[in-house]
Amino acid sequence: MYLTMNRFKVVKAEAAAFEELWKTRDSHLGDVPGFVSFALMKGPEAEDHVLYASHTIWADEASFTAWTKSEAFRAAHGGAKSSGHMYLAPPDLEIFEAVQVLTA
């Protein structure tokens, strides 16, 4: 399991617009080879922002790398610049590799 997590510090007044942006955009992820699942998660509220995290799970690192070089990636990120005012800071990308997995 290969997890790419992007953490967004979203200005409070923009939280609803931020969620709407994700819900209405076409991520083009469904057809990408090696894509497993995506979740946009709402986290804790701080005084001046709300923490959101996008969690994308890939079959392996090669699938993620291939996606970042694809047309689907460019299409999904075409609007990124216009949403800059929503964030307190640039998004923070963290990549994780599973060490241990348990399921119910």
Add this chain to the structure above:
Amino acid sequence: MYLTMNRFKVVKAEAAAFEELWKTRDSHLGDVPGFVSFALMKGPEAEDHVLYASHTIWADEASFTAWTKSEAFRAAHGGAKSSGHMYLAPPDLEIFEAVQVLTA
């Protein structure tokens, strides 16, 4: 989907021991009502630590809350104090609620 994520800054020299600790302990999670899945994830390395994150997914918030008050929780965390020297800082718990989910 309700995700509880604990972030651990682990001293580099203790990373192997930290992973071993998780792999060998009995989390008692399998039988907990509402438990969906658990993953211990290895993240980026900084100069003085390695970031790990435990991701536990629950059916809902009530399942997580009930677990924190259970005997299974106490049993799983019994050894936490003895591993304090492994961390640069106390673990940082963040709780997320899914806003949007896509699967392949």
